[in-house]
Amino acid sequence: MFPSKTESLQKDTPGAHDPWITRVRPKMTPPSLKDNTADAERLVKGLKTVLHEQNVVIALPLFNRLNSILRENHFRVDAVLFETGQTWHLIDILPPSENRPLYGLSLDLGTSTVVLQLHDLAGKTTLDEISFLNPQIDIGPDILTRIQSASEEGGLQNLRKKLIEEINRAIGRLSVSRGMTTDTIVGMSVAGNTTMTHFFLGLNPYWICREPYIPVVNKPGILRAEELGLAIHPRAPVMVFPNVGSYFGGDLIAGILASGMTQQEGVSMLVDVGTNAEVVLGNREWIMGCAGAAGPALEGGVAKMGMMAGPGAIDRVRIDPVSGDLTIRTIGGGRPIGICGSGLIDLVAQLYLAGIIDLRGKLVANSCGERLKEIDGIRYYVVAFSQESGTGKDLTLSQPDIDSLVRSKAAMYTILRTITRMVPISFQNIQRFYIAGTFGAYIDPRSAITVGMIPDLPLERYRSLGNTCLDGATKALLSRKSRDEVDRIRDGITYVELNVNQEFMNLFSAAKFIPHTDTFLFPSVKGQVGDIT
């Protein structure tokens, strides 16, 4: 099946050693009457020789440490620096004996979940990971409530403070558990959607959700930890991923970077299903991106028993086509307490293949057997009876839940079709189809094809990428080439606003069948159904 998370991470870590945060030993000779160059310029000269670069900059607070550290160590010291725009900036200067590792952090700034990864900068190995609920959820579970709150007196400061404090606590926990001091963390990269990035920077996202949807900044660039109040080395660079607009954020740009699609000749498609369905199409020559609402139906909140992927969530369903017996698998292996997005797609695909729902997604009463319930005129399909479930109640899938999924999958497929028609390119010419996000990590593409959510391509073209946001941030942290690629990606994207016009609605209507009104688009599904009936 799909490569596991760990495999994906290793693949994404570039082999070439081209760091933009590094430690070097400058070549210096002690001063003499014949060479009265000042300490700072002597160090700069020694660094230029080693770094083969024209510009090396030392900030004022470091000047005063030069006097003693250079002489105590007989002008044999280590310098920690970062590069931006062909200029190297001194982060710190250390005695040569202190051969302790230098660390970096990558941060996935999710609306719901924040993930922080610790890396050894020299070894380029991932050492630890910590994730926590975005503490802004206390203020508002959804992003719109938070934007609203940011406009109230002190609201923005409060949102930012909650977030930064929680990040700092996580950094503290990581440091304690590894027995290291936080000032050995000398770099960080941060990717999140445009609004979350604004909160992180303390910028008001007021105009992000109001026509014509304008962020305060597209390219925050590289800032210093002390400017942002982050509890790592005060002069550590913090690279904040850019955005293309209010609805095409740094998380998606990090995803594009993680996929490697902009390095390949063949055309790839990247789909990230979160709150929105974000779609990117392109290769090393061009990139096109669009975003549209599709996600909510696929994660907790819409389906009555819907839940986020987590312990007790049903993530796999099989229905025996002969006996009609239903088998479920839960995350963690315990009793089921709900169903996650990927489980839902699996379930609906299996229901369709078993003839329990028809091509319009309607429950076929005769095929349901004892699993059909009807309350207040609404039909329910029992996925797990009360005696099997972890809640003590029946876990059910309602007809409205199915209808909702059918609309979502139709929207997704229509978006994919619309964007390919714009280029134009046929699905068959797409060499790689990447599915990102937690959703992508669990989804079975076979089931997603069966319900008609994604194109009917050979399964080997599908790749799950796991947390592409975090992986992209890590890549940019560890490699200068990858970091520079970020701006190239951002500047190269043609962003397409999806116009929900008559043509879109026609495509959408045609997609509201399982797998589609045009079954020739899904030959593999036709075959499966044929096997059963």
Place this chain on the structure above:
Amino acid sequence: MFPSKTESLQKDTPGAHDPWITRVRPKMTPPSLKDNTADAERLVKGLKTVLHEQNVVIALPLFNRLNSILRENHFRVDAVLFETGQTWHLIDILPPSENRPLYGLSLDLGTSTVVLQLHDLAGKTTLDEISFLNPQIDIGPDILTRIQSASEEGGLQNLRKKLIEEINRAIGRLSVSRGMTTDTIVGMSVAGNTTMTHFFLGLNPYWICREPYIPVVNKPGILRAEELGLAIHPRAPVMVFPNVGSYFGGDLIAGILASGMTQQEGVSMLVDVGTNAEVVLGNREWIMGCAGAAGPALEGGVAKMGMMAGPGAIDRVRIDPVSGDLTIRTIGGGRPIGICGSGLIDLVAQLYLAGIIDLRGKLVANSCGERLKEIDGIRYYVVAFSQESGTGKDLTLSQPDIDSLVRSKAAMYTILRTITRMVPISFQNIQRFYIAGTFGAYIDPRSAITVGMIPDLPLERYRSLGNTCLDGATKALLSRKSRDEVDRIRDGITYVELNVNQEFMNLFSAAKFIPHTDTFLFPSVKGQVGDIT
């Protein structure tokens, strides 16, 4: 005679309008659904169009003001920026209605006296000047005591604090007297000797006065007001003049800039007599500089009645060659209370021309008349009798005072000869001879030639430049070309340590006569003496 201070200032202010701190109105159109560029990037794009430059940078604290100020003013705003390294940095963003002037400060960071000048950046006019005693004098009148004190616990911080607080008070006084707010001061340039510059930056000058005499930094570059604790606009650039070494500071580089010598084809010599005699020789192709002890004899402290130039100081002396009558002029016109350096040179020259001292500088008893006094075997010449003086006592010049001046003038002349012999170039080929400093503002070159202190060149080649340190700082503040010239000057200087070897001592011995043992070097003096005898 020499151009007055005001003339000199106007000459030094470049005519071409090439500011590196400026206000512009970016060309922007309001955002729309077709152009969703973020606020920051929209502003940057609008600025690039107007500034014709590739890089425009906005710091994080300014991002958050963009939201409201752009919309309240319908995307018609003024931007205040400064340039460095072909990149423009946003200082502030203002409503278009606020058409108030923008100010800049130039600062002469003297060991004894600090001078602050206020300029209108757009009009390039000097509006005000304020000077005050360097408050570090409380800690130590001389620089060595202060360096000593900087090594004590909290000493450096205390030295810096005293200085910055006094500068801030002066800025406050300037602002109040002109009815302006300090945040309208959006730029500053600072020139001082290497040690004073270190104190200003809070850097320990410990190794400046210890072999091999190494500063912490040669080129501090452009810093921000908030980094330095200066009470002007927090994001205002503060350009700090570089140094060539511990004994060739930013004050002298500012002097070279002020003289304009590095723009001329003909070779100029610049002499700045302060605590040290600093000498620069060069033209637009090359610059050579050296420094040597010579000054103390020429200012208050050595001659018993010696004092700094100030009210009551004798600055001009004439002795009638026929009657021997002595006429004096004092600064301010009141009764004499002492004699300043230029007055001392005038007096010794006149004493020599009147035959009251001989060519070895010894008082000739027969020629002194009633003005000769002898106490404890030491001879004194009475310059002003007690009834004429402002102190109620006789103002006298002792034989040791004269001996001291003769040694000083001999040292100065020897330095000038040594440096010209290094190039080699003859005095006659020096087109301009600039005398800088307070000393230079008052000195009569005719008298300085008579005592054999400076070469016997046509008087029109001599130029007094007044406070070249302040004028150079002002030039660098107001003109980008001048500011860039500063680094070119610094990097181009060949610094020569004067070796006090046998050759130097031979030249020195020969110079310890008035005007010189080789009278052919001073044909004009020979003529004068001839007139008298």
